Amino acid sequence: MARTDDRFRIAYQDLLTVMATQPIGSDLPPELVLADQLSISRTTVRAVLTAFAKAGLIVWEGRKKTILRMPTAKDRLAMRDEYLPREELEQRFLKWVLRFDVPAGTPLNVAKLAKEFSVPPHALQEFLSGLSQFGLVTRRPRGGWSLLGFTADYAVELSEFRAVLELNAVRTLVHLPRDHPIWQKLTELEQQHENLAARIDTDFHDFSPLDEAFHHTITSVVQNRFVKQFQKVISLIFHYHYQWDKRMERSRNEAAIGEHLAIIRALRSGDEQAAAQAATAHLATSKETLLASLRVNALIADAP
Amino acid sequence: MARTDDRFRIAYQDLLTVMATQPIGSDLPPELVLADQLSISRTTVRAVLTAFAKAGLIVWEGRKKTILRMPTAKDRLAMRDEYLPREELEQRFLKWVLRFDVPAGTPLNVAKLAKEFSVPPHALQEFLSGLSQFGLVTRRPRGGWSLLGFTADYAVELSEFRAVLELNAVRTLVHLPRDHPIWQKLTELEQQHENLAARIDTDFHDFSPLDEAFHHTITSVVQNRFVKQFQKVISLIFHYHYQWDKRMERSRNEAAIGEHLAIIRALRSGDEQAAAQAATAHLATSKETLLASLRVNALIADAP
DNA sequence: AGAATGTTTTTTGTATAAAAAAAATAAAAA
DNA sequence: TTTTTATTTTTTTTATACAAAAAACATTCT
Numbered sequence: 001m002a003r004t005d006d007r008f009r010i011a012y013q014d015l016l017t018v019m020a021t022q023p024i025g026s027d028l029p030p031e032l033v034l035a036d037q038l039s040i041s042r043t044t045v046r047a048v049l050t051a052f053a054k055a056g057l058i059v060w061e062g063r064k065k066t067i068l069r070m071p072t073a074k075d076r077l078a079m080r081d082e083y084l085p086r087e088e089l090e091q092r093f094l095k096w097v098l099r100f101d102v103p104a105g106t107p108l109n110v111a112k113l114a115k116e117f118s119v120p121p122h123a124l125q126e127f128l129s130g131l132s133q134f135g136l137v138t139r140r141p142r143g144g145w146s147l148l149g150f151t152a153d154y155a156v157e158l159s160e161f162r163a164v165l166e167l168n169a170v171r172t173l174v175h176l177p178r179d180h181p182i183w184q185k186l187t188e189l190e191q192q193h194e195n196l197a198a199r200i201d202t203d204f205h206d207f208s209p210l211d212e213a214f215h216h217t218i219t220s221v222v223q224n225r226f227v228k229q230f231q232k233v234i235s236l237i238f239h240y241h242y243q244w245d246k247r248m249e250r251s252r253n254e255a256a257i258g259e260h261l262a263i264i265r266a267l268r269s270g271d272e273q274a275a276a277q278a279a280t281a282h283l284a285t286s287k288e289t290l291l292a293s294l295r296v297n298a299l300i301a302d303a304p
Numbered sequence: 305m306a307r308t309d310d311r312f313r314i315a316y317q318d319l320l321t322v323m324a325t326q327p328i329g330s331d332l333p334p335e336l337v338l339a340d341q342l343s344i345s346r347t348t349v350r351a352v353l354t355a356f357a358k359a360g361l362i363v364w365e366g367r368k369k370t371i372l373r374m375p376t377a378k379d380r381l382a383m384r385d386e387y388l389p390r391e392e393l394e395q396r397f398l399k400w401v402l403r404f405d406v407p408a409g410t411p412l413n414v415a416k417l418a419k420e421f422s423v424p425p426h427a428l429q430e431f432l433s434g435l436s437q438f439g440l441v442t443r444r445p446r447g448g449w450s451l452l453g454f455t456a457d458y459a460v461e462l463s464e465f466r467a468v469l470e471l472n473a474v475r476t477l478v479h480l481p482r483d484h485p486i487w488q489k490l491t492e493l494e495q496q497h498e499n500l501a502a503r504i505d506t507d508f509h510d511f512s513p514l515d516e517a518f519h520h521t522i523t524s525v526v527q528n529r530f531v532k533q534f535q536k537v538i539s540l541i542f543h544y545h546y547q548w549d550k551r552m553e554r555s556r557n558e559a560a561i562g563e564h565l566a567i568i569r570a571l572r573s574g575d576e577q578a579a580a581q582a583a584t585a586h587l588a589t590s591k592e593t594l595l596a597s598l599r600v601n602a603l604i605a606d607a608p
Numbered sequence: 609a610g611a612a613t614g615t616t617t618t619t620t621g622t623a624t625a626a627a628a629a630a631a632a633t634a635a636a637a638a
Numbered sequence: 639t640t641t642t643t644a645t646t647t648t649t650t651t652t653a654t655a656c657a658a659a660a661a662a663c664a665t666t667c668t
Binding site for chain 1: 641642643644650651652653659660
Binding site: 039040041122125126130132135141142154157158160161164165168223224226227229230 | 343344434436437439445531
């Protein structure tokens with residue numbers, strides 16, 4: 001009927017655990033200090049203190065808040081059937097979109113989806129509005145939303161955009177001075193790659209996090225909020241698919257390791273052209289892999 | 305109290321004008337056809353027809369909708385004090401942000417702003433959520449919004465990002481076959497630039513639209529939804545500032561025309577390096593201009 | 609039979625209300 | 639005078655209600 005009291009409940013729990021470390025009879029700090037500690041407003045602190053007094057945990061008179069007894073299991077406040085936090089909604093929704101190769105233009109029912117994902121309708125609305133920036137959904141001309149879906153077209157354009165950003169990073173990186181920390185990091189990555197290459201037969205599953213680390217390191221030399229914005233989505237989509245398509249995983253990863261090593265060496269040579277070429281080659285492979293996994297997915301979806 | 309009947313009112317008007325072209329006594333087409341013509345649902349068509357019948361404009365019996373008389377000025381339906389359309393809100397808000405060089409972290413009051421911009425609070429909320437993608441505003445940890453503002457840092461990063469996208473476009477463009485329509489367009493642009501250069505003393509104001517056309521043409525060779533997403537904001541911010549900072553407008557524009565012409569010629573030469581160099585030079589100038597206008601703005605704001 | 613209309617059911621967008629939390633202000637105690 | 643608490647005012651956030659619009663379904667007419 002109104003906004004949730006999640007914040008209050010969290011603060012209640014937190015203060016309970018804080019109190020457990022204090023001896024009986026001691027006084028709690030001033031409201032403002034508590035508010036600061038719990039990262040909430042004083043208003044909420046007072047609400048919690050009032051609840052504590054009611055539960056007989058403390059006596060609260062003026063500026064004295066004396067602990068009466070230790071909290072027990074019974075004092076814990078259950079969270080109400082809670083909504084998903086934003087982050088999780090994002091993850092779940094993206095997986096839903098990526099997994100089910102929905103046809104372009106599928107209409108979305110906000111009310112139903114909100115229930116399904118157990119979030120308030122506005123939250124979903126806002127989330128969709130955010131997603132529309134990435135072109136995965138769009139507002140229909142006459143109200144409502146339409147899921148454009150993760151189509152082959154989309155994958156191609158995403159790959160191309162990724163290539164633009166990453167080539168830019170490579171071109172920047174290659175000219176950085178030799179005492180820049182990036183070179184040390186590249187050396188470490190090189191070792192990790194060589195290490196994994198040696199035991200690829202058994203540990204080819206370990207490649208996915210290494211891949212993410214590699215690309216993240218390369219792109220980290222470009223400190224730009226717009227670039228970073230997209231890198232987040234790109235990495236999410238690419239890696240989600242990566243760990244999902246299990247065909248030929250071993251050989252694919254082995255080849256990718258080789259390409260990564262080639263890029264590192266080209267970077268170290270200081271030759272911009274060579275580095276760009278190596279990166280382009282790898283990005284092209286990556287794109288093909290993504291597209292192939294899409295095709296397989298489509299086949300699976302079509303099968304009876 | 306409920307959703308607005310804007311759609312109904314628009315349909316009412318539209319049907320009025322459609323009817324004005326028909327002779328008295330003729331019949332209107334079936335509901336489904338009208339719905340299609342007016343791009344609304346049949347339900348709304350029926351609501352409009354009912355209103356028409358009540359107003360004595362038509363007799364509606366079964367599937368016969370006969371025009372009784374020509375509509376007069378009195379039949380027009382006034383739109384209710386309407387909200388701003390989304391597009392306009394975007395424009396107004398951006399101008400507001402760009403004009404007043406607000407300090408980073410200024411809290412935004414959604415309710416007040418919504419009133420000020422005369423939009424429903426949700427619309428503003430959603431709009432802010434969209435803007436947060438561009439890093440102009442951010443959601444504060446404990447609710448509410450905070451305006452990060454259009455700072456020098458922001459301008460620098462935006463310029464850099466623009467450079468990345470535009471250099472990519474240039475690199476693509478230079479290798480396009482000679483029968484691609486882009487070359488024809490470039491020739492036209494070249495003529496327009498030379499034309500303007502000849503009369504720059506009097507018409508230097510005409511440069512802004514030409515600049516927009518130039519950059520739009522260059523970037524149009526990259527068909528990528530992510531690129532386009534950003535191009536919109538970039539163009540908006542750059543051109544808003546462009547037409548705002550009036551210092552040395554004439555000489556600035558003259559110089560820019562020269563740089564544009566240099567880019568066109570370098571592109572035509574087919575030399576990727578040369579083209580990239582010319583584009584880089586121009587983008588650097590552009591960045592400086594943007595930063596300079598920001599500094600002037602700050603001085604004006606600080607003055608008593 | 610097929611097209612058009614009448615009716616019912618869903619869905620969406622907006623306004624309003626109410627609770628929770630934050631912020632601001634006033635008052636009191638140390 | 640400074641710190642802490644009490645009170646009041648704003649602001650944010652969710653829930654609910656309801657009209658408008660769309661879509662689905664049923665019926666009627668030609």
